[in-house]
Amino acid sequence: MSGLSALSLVYIALCYGAAAVFITGLVVKFYGYAATPAPLKIPTTPAPTTVPGVIARLAGEALFFTSLFKGNKWTWAGGYLFHATLALALLRHLRYFLVPVPDIVAMAGPPGVWAGALMTLAVVYLYMRRMTVDRTRSISLFADYFALALIGLIGLTGLIMKFAIRTDVTAVKGFIMGIVTFHPVNIPPDILFLVHLPWRWF
Amino acid sequence: MAKKIETDELTGEIVTPNIEPGATAHYKPNLAAQEHNESLGFPGSKIEGWEEKAIGRMGELLSKYRSLKVYMDTCVRCGSCADKCHYFLGTGDPNNMPVARQELMRKVYRRYFTPGGKLLPGLSGAEDMTGKMLDEWFSYFHQCSQCRRCSVYCPFGIDTAEVSMAARDIMNSVGVGQKYCNEVLGKVLDVGNNLGMEKPALANTLEFLEEDVEEESGVAVRYPLDEVGAEVLLIAPSADFFSSPHIEGFTGYGKVFHEAGVSWTVSSYASEFANFGMFVGNFETMRKVAQRIVDAARELKVKRIIVGECGHAWRVGYSFWNTLTGPFDFLDPKHRTPTHICEFTLDLIKRGVIRLDKSANDDLNVTFHDSCNVARGSRMGDKPGGQFDIPRELIRSVCNNFVEMDQDTIREFTYCCGGGGGLLTDELMELRVKGAMPRAQALHEVMERNGVNTMAMICAICKAQFTKVLPSYGIGMDVVASVHQLVSNAIILGGNRGV
Amino acid sequence: MSFELNGATYETDEDGYLLNLDQWSKEVADYLAAEEDVEMTEAHWEVINFLREYYEEYKIAPMIRILTKAIGKKLGKEKGNTKYLYELYPGGPAKQACKIAGLPKPTGCV
Numbered sequence: 001m002s003g004l005s006a007l008s009l010v011y012i013a014l015c016y017g018a019a020a021v022f023i024t025g026l027v028v029k030f031y032g033y034a035a036t037p038a039p040l041k042i043p044t045t046p047a048p049t050t051v052p053g054v055i056a057r058l059a060g061e062a063l064f065f066t067s068l069f070k071g072n073k074w075t076w077a078g079g080y081l082f083h084a085t086l087a088l089a090l091l092r093h094l095r096y097f098l099v100p101v102p103d104i105v106a107m108a109g110p111p112g113v114w115a116g117a118l119m120t121l122a123v124v125y126l127y128m129r130r131m132t133v134d135r136t137r138s139i140s141l142f143a144d145y146f147a148l149a150l151i152g153l154i155g156l157t158g159l160i161m162k163f164a165i166r167t168d169v170t171a172v173k174g175f176i177m178g179i180v181t182f183h184p185v186n187i188p189p190d191i192l193f194l195v196h197l198p199w200r201w202f
Numbered sequence: 203m204a205k206k207i208e209t210d211e212l213t214g215e216i217v218t219p220n221i222e223p224g225a226t227a228h229y230k231p232n233l234a235a236q237e238h239n240e241s242l243g244f245p246g247s248k249i250e251g252w253e254e255k256a257i258g259r260m261g262e263l264l265s266k267y268r269s270l271k272v273y274m275d276t277c278v279r280c281g282s283c284a285d286k287c288h289y290f291l292g293t294g295d296p297n298n299m300p301v302a303r304q305e306l307m308r309k310v311y312r313r314y315f316t317p318g319g320k321l322l323p324g325l326s327g328a329e330d331m332t333g334k335m336l337d338e339w340f341s342y343f344h345q346c347s348q349c350r351r352c353s354v355y356c357p358f359g360i361d362t363a364e365v366s367m368a369a370r371d372i373m374n375s376v377g378v379g380q381k382y383c384n385e386v387l388g389k390v391l392d393v394g395n396n397l398g399m400e401k402p403a404l405a406n407t408l409e410f411l412e413e414d415v416e417e418e419s420g421v422a423v424r425y426p427l428d429e430v431g432a433e434v435l436l437i438a439p440s441a442d443f444f445s446s447p448h449i450e451g452f453t454g455y456g457k458v459f460h461e462a463g464v465s466w467t468v469s470s471y472a473s474e475f476a477n478f479g480m481f482v483g484n485f486e487t488m489r490k491v492a493q494r495i496v497d498a499a500r501e502l503k504v505k506r507i508i509v510g511e512c513g514h515a516w517r518v519g520y521s522f523w524n525t526l527t528g529p530f531d532f533l534d535p536k537h538r539t540p541t542h543i544c545e546f547t548l549d550l551i552k553r554g555v556i557r558l559d560k561s562a563n564d565d566l567n568v569t570f571h572d573s574c575n576v577a578r579g580s581r582m583g584d585k586p587g588g589q590f591d592i593p594r595e596l597i598r599s600v601c602n603n604f605v606e607m608d609q610d611t612i613r614e615f616t617y618c619c620g621g622g623g624g625l626l627t628d629e630l631m632e633l634r635v636k637g638a639m640p641r642a643q644a645l646h647e648v649m650e651r652n653g654v655n656t657m658a659m660i661c662a663i664c665k666a667q668f669t670k671v672l673p674s675y676g677i678g679m680d681v682v683a684s685v686h687q688l689v690s691n692a693i694i695l696g697g698n699r700g701v
Numbered sequence: 702m703s704f705e706l707n708g709a710t711y712e713t714d715e716d717g718y719l720l721n722l723d724q725w726s727k728e729v730a731d732y733l734a735a736e737e738d739v740e741m742t743e744a745h746w747e748v749i750n751f752l753r754e755y756y757e758e759y760k761i762a763p764m765i766r767i768l769t770k771a772i773g774k775k776l777g778k779e780k781g782n783t784k785y786l787y788e789l790y791p792g793g794p795a796k797q798a799c800k801i802a803g804l805p806k807p808t809g810c811v
Contacts, residue, residue, distance in 0.1 A: 036264075036266070038267065046613075065357050067359065068282050068357040071355030072281065075281065133281065135281055138223070139284070143326060386809055439809075441809055441811050445764075628806075666811050
């Protein structure tokens with residue numbers, strides 16, 4: 001661990017800290033739900049009566065946001081674009097976490113970049129919608145805006161690093177692989193990357 | 203006191219209003235008196251240190267119901283539900299947006315049950331349980347009819363009904379109860395029905411009905427009470443013994459049994475299908491009310507239980523009875539418990555057991571109002587969606603003229619009548635009238651376009667609510683009909699062929 | 702809640718229904734009717750009297766058809782229907798007429 005700069009130590013601590021909070025939080029929540037009884041049958045009907053039917057209904061919700069589609073086409077469009085492009089951009093980002101880079105991740109490279117751009121636009125749209133529709137404005141909390149602003153900032157810095165002020169990708173991958181393999185190394189002191197990275201902390 | 207409530211003229215269109223903060227903050231139901239609360243085992247009036255006790259009760263509920271726990275955590279305030287509630291559409295009060303209604307509880311949940319809310323309440327949208335908060339709870343959790351329409355549109359399936367049930371249970375646990383529900387529950391547990399109608403009155407009512415039907419048709423149709431050994435125990439909402447058009451539906455049940463040649467009986471001990479225990483979100487109360495029916499079924503040695511036209515009660519019967527008071531292995535396993543009277547009648551019609559003269563309903567042009575708790579909280583028959591198809595098929599088999607209302611207002615998208623969930627009380631009349639706006643618009647449209655003059659339904663609350671509020675929209679109360687009233691009109695008595 | 706009439710105090714519930722049913726009298730009925738903007742005629746009294754008689758025996762107001770039939774018998778068949786009762790008592794025979802008759806408010810899904 002010798003030879004690490006103070007800045008690197010802070011970032012390394014935050015990376016592990018965030019991962020720990022994230023994983024612990026998920027486990028605690030899931031365990032909490034699993035351990036809580038559900039005494040009464042309460043699915044909103046009409047509900048499927050067979051197991052494949054239930055799987056299909058859940059999959060429709062998880063993959064296509066079917067209820068949101070019924071509820072509000074504009075929110076669905078913005079939300080779906082955001083989540084789909086985020087998924088693609090994240091897939092592309094696996095290239096920084098895996099050695100060797102799997103084919104599917106390599107293939108996600110070029111579209112992943114464009115997905116990042118679209119994602120950032122979608123976030124701006126969702127932010128604007130939240131602010132301008134009187135109903136959503138009245139129910140939005142600081143946390144709702146904050147999450148969107150943060151993701152927007154991450155998208156923006158990512159795009160700048162790709163298209164304008166390119167960062168040292170080799171050094172970035174070196175740092176991330178150091179974290180992943182529990183042999184942390186110094187963080188590249190690129191301000192854009194330093195801003196781009198913290199998303200996981202939240 | 204019977205004052206007319208101002209409404210806009212109907213256009214047939216449901217328009218989302220601009221928000222108007224605090225528009226209905228002053229709508230509040232009457233507080234339950236000490237005797238009402240205590241009869242249900244709740245404190246008589248607001249207790250000392252209620253804040254702490256309320257949070258304690260919330261913790262208990264969070265550990266007893268996974269749904270509540272998930273609902274408290276998962277909302278992202280996307281706003282999909284915001285314009286789906288009939289009370290929001292009718293009043294514009296932002297706290298009547300389902301998400302905002304839930305937030306009233308979520309704010310408190312965050313403050314006492316999440317790390318963020320404990321440490322940084324300001325940033326997390328967390329708030330203390332205060333007198334002001336309780337006031338808002340009492341007001342707005344009694345402006346939710348637990349119709350679940352919002353849950354259809356929620357990407358996470360969050361059901362505001364569950365949240366308001368929990369909120370009402372928490373309020374009851376600290377002695378802040380709602381008079382209408384608690385008084386009614388006291389009566390059902392004491393006398394056997396919501397009306398407080400004792401056995402002599404019930405017997406008199408059923409005798410009257412026998413005479414009336416015979417006078418009119420010349421056929422001696424029986425309306426039996428407490429007959430041990432009957433095949434069927436019929437459990438109807440007690441409004442069926444009292445009001446119109448409920449009684450016309452009840453008259454129809456009797457004619458169906460008569461023509462089917464099936465012996466049946468009403469019980470004076472369990473003369474109520476409605477179960478307001480669900481409205482107040484209290485498991486034990488709901489169980490006690492349901493238990494009376496099981497006890498009556500054993501006592502009367504019946505083989506099956508058939509239930510009348512009642513919305514939320516059908517939900518309780520279909521979805522909860524088995525958990526609350528099952529198993530029903532002392533009944534004939536050939537039949538579903540409970541069986542809905544619509545399933546029963548439709549089956550008889552399909553098998554040609556009862557004969558019909560559809561032309562008896564030719565002066566009627568009928569539409570069907572899906573009652574919310576039947577539509578979104580239950581099923582009927584074997585197939586998903588049976589709760590929509592079976593009543594429709596039944597109506598079509600007894601009427602020649604049937605028209606659907608706008609598709610965004612029927613089946614799982616149906617709007618509540620505006621009086622469900624324990625809000626069918628006079629002091630909330632303004633809310634009830636405004637909440638009926640979406641249904642009134644859709645009805646108005648088919649009245650204008652298709653000449654509809656009858657709206658049939660299978661819920662006692664819907665029937666009572668619409669007969670009271672539609673006149674405020676210039677629609678006569680005589681459009682409201684029971685589904686079995688239509689059956690009653692069309693059935694040919696005296697053709698009894700037996701099952 | 703309560704109201705004063707001829708020097709006596711009458712306790713009522715939140716909706717103005719008499720709490721002590723023994724306190725009812727014709728004067729009280731007239732007072733309650735005025736509060737409801739109902740002008741009492743012979744026909745109105747027929748309804749009130751029948752409600753009170755029925756309540757006396759059965760501790761509850763009669764089912765709507767029992768009431769309409771009874772009124773039809775007394776006032777003529779063409780008046781034995783719900784529509785006529787609502788003409789007499791626009792607030793509803795069950796609720797408004799019960800209040801004037803000094804009966805408790807019917808509860809439940811009515």
